[in-house]
Amino acid sequence: MLLGVNIDHIAVLREARKINDPNPLDALSICKLSGADQITIHLREDRRHIHDNDAKAIIEQSNLPVNLECSINEDIIDIVCKLKPFRATLVPENRDEVTTEGGLDLEKNFDRINETIEKLKKHEIEVSLFIDPTTKSVELSNMLEADFIELHTGTFANVYAMLYSNLSNTHHTIKELELSKEELKNKLDKSLENLKNASNFASNLGLKVAAGHGLNYQNIDLICQIPEIIELNIGQSIIARSVFTGLSKAITDMKELISK
Ligand SMILES: CC(=O)[C@@H](O)[C@H](O)COP(=O)(O)O
Numbered sequence: 001m002l003l004g005v006n007i008d009h010i011a012v013l014r015e016a017r018k019i020n021d022p023n024p025l026d027a028l029s030i031c032k033l034s035g036a037d038q039i040t041i042h043l044r045e046d047r048r049h050i051h052d053n054d055a056k057a058i059i060e061q062s063n064l065p066v067n068l069e070c071s072i073n074e075d076i077i078d079i080v081c082k083l084k085p086f087r088a089t090l091v092p093e094n095r096d097e098v099t100t101e102g103g104l105d106l107e108k109n110f111d112r113i114n115e116t117i118e119k120l121k122k123h124e125i126e127v128s129l130f131i132d133p134t135t136k137s138v139e140l141s142n143m144l145e146a147d148f149i150e151l152h153t154g155t156f157a158n159v160y161a162m163l164y165s166n167l168s169n170t171h172h173t174i175k176e177l178e179l180s181k182e183e184l185k186n187k188l189d190k191s192l193e194n195l196k197n198a199s200n201f202a203s204n205l206g207l208k209v210a211a212g213h214g215l216n217y218q219n220i221d222l223i224c225q226i227p228e229i230i231e232l233n234i235g236q237s238i239i240a241r242s243v244f245t246g247l248s249k250a251i252t253d254m255k256e257l258i259s260k
């Protein structure tokens, strides 16, 4: 299983003070030496963490492939085409969200996404689509000739956290999941089934399948049991753990769990 380490969350810490440390660039060699297979960053329209100069320096200096997540906003896509990352992952963005809440609406934005993919491919950038685990989204990704899909695991991760961590007792933003244990268990089974079915369907169509969002040291085992998923992009939990263990140990711990 390949591991993409999302280093946005290092820049989140820097932006809390709006100064120059911690510098996400310093993570590059540690990620490589600790067994990461890819660097993932998200150049958000509001630049809440990674900035243009971070993205430029990371792409120039990384000795791992860089997966640059971005919206389909034209200005952003122009920047991405100039930066030429190894891969661009198109994601939905919403100004008010705390984090990416779901996958792309491929049906509504089909033509714009199609044009965006063509443009990125002309610049020799591999394209992935961040989608919800549904048959419709996989079918549309295939029609759009994406190279990769990344299945949004947020629902699975949120339900898992409500059931098996103390999330439900803390200040959190996932109010719609304040359900009974039985309802949560049903929702967890359903979210896993959706991920399994979407992965299997996509792989049969020849699409490469990644997954990510909200994955952590506790919930990762269930996702690793889905054979068609070949890559995981993980950020928040690795950077959070690194505060206590150091980044290298946080990455090797995760790599060990996903390589079993
Ligand atoms: C698309 C995705 O899931 C990640 O890029 C995630 O969004 C990173 O964290 P932020 O949502 O805080 O930007």
Ligand SMILES: NCC(=O)COP(=O)(O)O
Pocket: 006, 040, 150, 211, 212, 213, 214, 215, 233, 234, 235, 236, 237
């Ligand atoms: N695409 C998902 C990603 O890069 C990492 O998401 P998270 O682990 O920070 O939730």
